[in-house]
Amino acid sequence: MTTLLGVDLVGRRVVVAGAGSVGTRRAAGLAAEGAHVVLVDPTPSPAARELAGAPSPGRIDLVARTLTETDLDTAWLVVAATAVPHVDAAVALWCEERRIWCVHGGSGSARTVATTRLDGLVVGVVSDGEPDPRRAAGVRDALARHLVSGAVDLRRRRPEADRG
Secondary structure, eight states, X not given: OOOOOOOOOTTOEEEEEOOSHHHHXXXXXXXXXXXXXXXXXXXXXXXXXXXXXXXXXXXEEEEOSOOOGGGGTTOSEEEEXXXXXXXXXXXXXXXXXXXXXXXXXXXXXXXXXXXXXXXXXXXXXXXXXXOOHHHHHHHHHHHHHHHHTTOSOOOOOOOXXXXX
């Protein structure tokens, strides 16, 4: 059973193991949300090197070496995206031992959510049970089209007691 949870990572340390296409994409998204991302890979991609110097609401530190267990110290979240199954499994195990949330191919203790933003709302879709990120992204895109169509009233509403 999967539970959706919104997590504020602004200023919080997030470790991304792997600076290939997936790790770089995840790092960019997390930094855009204001996280302090530590992107670790012995051979980071050119895109990862470029990303580390780009302006962002958060921060990305690129560490060009093999990830160690101590890299996870003080992390709030870890993304295992090395594309090497036994390495990602080891990272997930280190996280489990430390009680750190870990995104690991959709099967870790946390999952990334396919999101869209519209008028101050974040709409997210995550698959329950067996991870199916493409299906979740397709549903997210359909929901976004529906919301943009105007079929849903997106006006802000607050309880009477909150109005000043």
